[in-house]
Amino acid sequence: MKRHLGFWLAAGWAAVLVLPWHIGGVWPVFWPAGPQNGPSAGDGMPALIQGLLLGRPWLLASVLPLLAALAGLWAKGRAKDGAKGEADERARSAWLTAAGGGGLGWLLVESLAVTQPGLGLGAAAYAVVCLVLGAHGLALRGWCKGDVFIVASIGLVLGSILVFVGFPVVTILLSAVQDNDGRLTVAGLFDKLTDSGIWGLGCVLGTGSTCGVAWNTLALAGVVGVLTTGTGLAFALIAVRTGFRFKAALRLASILPVITPPFVIGLAIILLFGRAGVVTDLLSTLFDIPRSRWIYGMPGVAMAQILAFTPISFLVLVGVLQGVSPTLEEASQTLRATPWITFRTVTLPLIRPGLANAFLISFIESLADFGNPLVLGGNFDVLSTKIFYAVVGAAHDQGRAAVLAIILLSFTLSAFLAQRRWLGRRSYATVAGKGDAGLPSPLPSGVRIAASAVAALWTALTVLVYGTILVGGFLKSLGRDNTLTLIHYQTAFGIETGPNGWWFSGSAWDSLFTTLGVSLVAMPLTAALGLLTAYLLVRQSFLGRGAFEFLTMLSFAIPGTVIGVSYILAFNTPPLELTGTGLILIIAFVFRNMPVGIRAGIATLSQIDKSLDEASLTLGARSFTTLRRVILPLLRPAIVTAMVYSFVRAITSVSAVIFLVTAKYNLATAYIVGRAEVGEYGLAIAYSSALIAIMVVALLAIQLLVGERRLGRRTAALPVSTSASKVNA
Amino acid sequence: MTHIRTLSPGTTTLEPAPAAARARPAVEFRSVVKRYGAFTAVHELNFSIEAGTLVTLLGPSGCGKTTTLRMIAGLEQASSGTILIGGENVTARSAAERDVSMVFQSYALFPHMTILDNVAYGLTVGGMAKRAALEAARDKLALVGLAGLEGRLPSELSGGQQQRVAVARAIVLEPRVLLFDEPLSNLDAKMRRQVREDIRQLQQSLKLTVVYVTHDQEEALAVSDRIIVMAGGRIAQDGTPRDLYQRPASRFIADFIGDANIVPALLEGRDGALGRVRVGMATLTLPHRDLADGPVELAVRPNAIRLTSDQDPSDGLLGRVHFAAYLGDHMEYEVAVALGGREVMLFARTPDVDAPLSVGDAVCVGFAPRGVTVVPP
């Protein structure tokens, strides 16, 4: 313990003596790049140097906590037992707690009260050190059974969620009550929230031509939710209750939405059904159906979303249907019920919670979707696109963006809470440990025919869509000029040789490299943070665990658009000035995708018997050793899942990062959306299919590399938590 | 309750003279309480366990045995009170810092490690060199009779073998106290007898201090030096198996250990240590156990009941056979008798299988003096 404390204390001194306290300035360590002279030249110097030389005396206070911790280190018990030893312990605990609390408190007050440049590496390191010192103090007091690692982990996870989820959300709430000059206008908030542009019912009442954007969003989400659930159910029934022979293909198809950037389906739909689309062409020449722009608007967006989200609802419903014990249906049959009556009175009621769950998941997905409405919406606005235009458009009205984001957030949050509260535990369909013999009753023929028809339609459309994506990139201009060409790939991924050797001349390379780099850095961080959080939630009980769970849950429910807006609002100015850096992209990915890690971790951890941890503890291993030697090896499937999903989601994500990209740090999806907006569909499609190919290769590589170790009976299948993990794409 | 140490109020730290170290109890609970929210799982528990003995915590489901055991291990924190292990106050210490090992009901073998690595785990995380740890682990595996299986994964062993690995893993650290939570519950009836004998032998040959949790009274009687019977989070009785069986402190104990019939009776007078007890028309001479004259209850073991078909009630009660079952080497009967104005069912076991009684027979119920005790009502 003493050795660890010594290390952290040394790190604390390094943070104030060596590392740059602010961003910018001329300090030659790590984060230089700033004006060489002038008033801000010293910004990058360590806190103590700034305090002594630059007339920023308040920074000198940063040493007090470190001195307190030093005192704590010296108060180390000399007597091991007895009253003296206990008094020493108490003194040490008091010093360390004071050091941690004081340091963090000072940092908070200092950074909010004093106008200064954005905090740098030194301040970040200082915060972590204070947190760990405080954790030592609290652990000595018996918190979390005296386990420093647990106390520090809780502090770290909680702190980072507060800073990177809580703080932006609070900022967005605050900026909703400010006007654009930062003045507080509480009075205006009500007007803004009830604006007729948001809640107007003109289209229904006949007083206007359009409805408020909130109604648009809800209507779209409702329609998509119902239709997606229906389609998902059709597939689930076919997969579970018929002799359908291509079940493996169904499973495979369910991966598609994971590796398809959300707007790509929208792009393909434009190319198929747009005014100059392939299908439109065909209909117009064969049947003389006039070309129109019907696809731009709700029909197109809904179609794209149904195609995209059906696999998710399929996965949910397959699980639920498999959980329905066949014996119940057999019992119904022996009571002389026909297949239709059995289906209606036994099967359907049993899967009703599952249906509601699938509906809510698709509902939330649709609310949060940004890419499809952006490329297909036309004049049909939804909240997520409205937010985008409020920020990037001519109006540049961040207050309005904040109001819209709050409304969207309240929708997703309500749906999410409904899903958790009502459906979290209420499932009659159970998979018991004992083998449940029996055959599920055959589907009534009407249901079977309907399901097959729906499934066939979906399949046909999907094949068309993915065919378009694959082929479209190789055609000059799909629909207009179907000459085979590599021009799009060349524009995007050209490599030329010039006087300085080879260079990546293609226009897509920059964004591709940034995307891959940022995703690769975010991947292990996301997995680590998510799994650590899952471990704390599943395995530890501590004061405030409920609140902790709620906070992590909150980050599940925040749509990407809201994250994006809140990040630019929160991190545009000191003390945390991160916009325009690559770091903010990484942070956005980590905290957006962390729920994936949490879910994978929770699913796997709850299958690992808790007595394994306890056995390790009673054998003298502390929780960190236990985590490393017992839990982590068993968590391997979850680690793979978390890594894969965080990587893939980082690559495909568009809604959050479109606000955060810059010319220097552009991302693939943002680039593609930009191309699509100016009508360069060929390039957009070509780039999209390249992304999909990259992700397929990455998935296969990870599967091959990691493989799975057999643990006999305990082998846990890779928990494909797609259904849950895509919730806020 | 002879083992409970009463402490003068205000004694919070134990400062024993070094010479007394040997006499220190291996485990001591002082007013230990465990609450889960508003629910109190364990009330003010006081007991101490001598080194080198096997003590069983016995009681019906939900009485707090596992909770007590886990508080010894440090897997649960006591809500209040003091826990000492080997005289040291460990109340605030985590499980990793206590000199205690545990054999879990589910065995909790690490599925991703071989048997050998499992057993060596405690040594290696404690900082022992890998080679020495594996050597010690191999010894312990041989001790529990598993030499040759070192390279297998836990999933490749039978339940009984897994159990022995769990024991080896726990004793390899030579803990001051070894804890067992229902170690036999995953084994079949035959294996149970075998394994419990093995555990007892191991405990005696290595002079281990063992705390053993079970809800099976026969198992407890068979293995224990001492049994602490718990009910509703409190100690109901604490004593040797013989104490518990022959001198139950309450009708709960009498019923829980050895399925005694509880029969209302009258203590009518005494003569030295013996008292006259009237039950129905019969009068028995039994140790009065310092109970006051007047109504008492009798705990009658099933095999202390004599059933005869003669109709002379002078040495017993009249009854009627209500149920009879043949179990190979003995008969079991339920006999309805009228006592104190209501009908009482007595459960009897007799070795006579050749001339069984049948349902409906009128019988006379007598009592053998051994196997009958008075208990406080």
Ligand SMILES: Nc1ncnc2c1ncn2[C@@H]1O[C@H](COP(=O)(O)OP(=O)(O)OP(=O)(O)O)[C@@H](O)[C@H]1O
């Ligand atoms: N984590 C907990 N939260 C709330 N109550 C608990 C918890 N753990 C145990 N209890 C309660 O404490 C009481 C004692 O539980 P314990 O596990 O010690 O019983 P036990 O004697 O081991 O029973 P069994 O023989 O069934 O294992 C029970 O009523 C149980 O419901």
Ligand SMILES: [Mg+2]
């Ligand atoms: Mg128990």
